[in-house]
Amino acid sequence: MEDTIVEVRNLKVWFPMKTGLFSKFYVHAVDGVSFAIQEGEIFSVVGESGSGKTTLGKAILGLVKPIKGQIYYRKQDIWSIPRNRVKILRRNMQMIFQDPFGSLNPKMNVFDTIVEPLRVHKLVSSQAEAQERVYQMLEQVGLSPPKDYAEKYPHELSGGQRQRVAIAAALILNPEFIVADEPTSMLDVSIGSQILNLMMDLKDKYNITYLFITHDLSLARMISNRIAVMYCGKIMEIGPASEVILNAQSPYTIALTAAVPRINSENRELPILLKSGLPNMASPPPGCRLHPRCPLARDVCRQKEPELIEVRKGHYVACHAVTEGWSFEPLYTQIKHRHRKSR
């Protein structure tokens, strides 16, 4: 059995919002999420914008404080680690952000950006050693020859090159776990695939475990071992990547995968199985979060929150319709109506 590197138990992250002088409410960004990531795995969290996936990633790194629940890193609760060991923890967990234009300091050149973590953690003693480490890292991320890039500032680099610098800065401390939040979504297809390729190479070389956050289901399917589908701060479905995508069980995952444009599909009509629109996250719907949008919803969905139940080995779904074995017909009737109309 592989080792668990990160475990999340019943995690809740709520953000307070002030609406008036005395009124205050909470946005339930992450609302009771549990899962474990195994060493060497690529674990993807997919979901629409506002589903809480970025907050989840930040919470795992300890960048936002959860209101409830625990995050364990190698069996240690990250919020009860003694202060003097927090730095070691930070060294092992790093993050790569979505926006290579905003995540780099515009006033720091490439060398300073990458050497900064080494200095903070006091891992280099001399300038010569620092230079050697940084140059080596630049080579690793495909920015070679390193001396051509070391003195450059972010505005002199292309989007792909900036993302390479961000990866170098994340990897310089030799982390074993990286949260990558949409690292390619702002890049062009060909550049994005180069960055992914680099991340996969480095994963093999340094034995890195990734938590990959993305809205792109095709991408998640292609690179990850397991996928968790998030909606409104909850995990709706979790399991092996191709299981979740090709054998989706939850109405939400089914609707998401149906709406993805495909290049080689004969049928160019994209079925819209669920209405769009996220509920108000300050007062999420009771019961199943999806019920206001779900054509399968019955009374129990409005009252009782579905638990994640294993439907196949390692494949869990939180949906009353799946566990109770209801007919999924209502989900597809919308398309039939449409086909009749178009004829």
Next chain:
Amino acid sequence: MSFMTLLKVSNLKVVYYTRKGIVKAVNDLNFEIKSSEVFGLAGESGCGKSTVALSILRILPPNARVLDGSIFFQGRNLLDVPEDEMRHIRWNKISLVFQGAMNAFNPVQTVGNQIIEAIMLHKKDIDKREAWHIAENLFTKVKLDPSFLRRYPHEFSGGMKQRAMIAMALACNPNLIIADEPTTGLDVIVQAEILRLLKDLKNEYDLSILIISHDIPMLATLCDRLAIMYAGELVEYADVRTLCTKPLHPYTRGLLRTLPTLDGDWQFTGEILKGEPPSLIDPPPGCTFHPRCPISKELCKRKKPLLTEIEPEHYVACHSVIE
């Protein structure tokens, strides 16, 4: 479907004068859009695809110049039309759905006011009440509640703003809508709704649509024909099925193979297209794609390949394919 040509772009050449040098954004571009057709223009950022849209509407920034070429629309060259007539053509004949609809609306005015302002500017004989009535009808057409006309842009979600933008583009019954990245930044289900809306409106109003995007799978579900642009030039164009199933240009082939797919059982294969797009200030001689091309030859470094009809209605600009 009739096969009349609605818009014909010939030898279009557009440059930007910048402090760093002359950016050759669009270089010798040729294509035509037939009436009632959805034509897709795909390319990576900085390949000049938005410049094409701006040139058609003649709303290029001041540092840009059209050096050569013609854009014929309904028998007239848009590049020669006097400015006040051009103002009439914009919105009444050709309208634009902007990139990033999120920020296209003025935040301190209701959406309704902004739409009737556009209507009243372009239809002189209409008063405010009639304009409001038109706006209500348009909102119903794009499946938005007409009461939302009285709301402010921040009360709209991304998909709703995009619908409102489309309503505005339809306001003066144009023949051609240019949609620049109409679904970028939207979630998949919202994107599917917007694509369906565009398709329905196209059939209902017998519109032609020029849709510009970097997202090839999205274009593949909407377009009739698709053109691939690279470094200011068209490298390939054909009907969507041919282009997606039998791409011939090495750039198109690389792009399509790099795209992750949802179905199928293949795994991550790694990068296929190496390098980055060239600077348009100093583009490489010969074929602009040759520094990244896996099959480039000596000839490619010297001579620019011409867009050639390889099979009926399938155009490719590549020496290896042409030979």
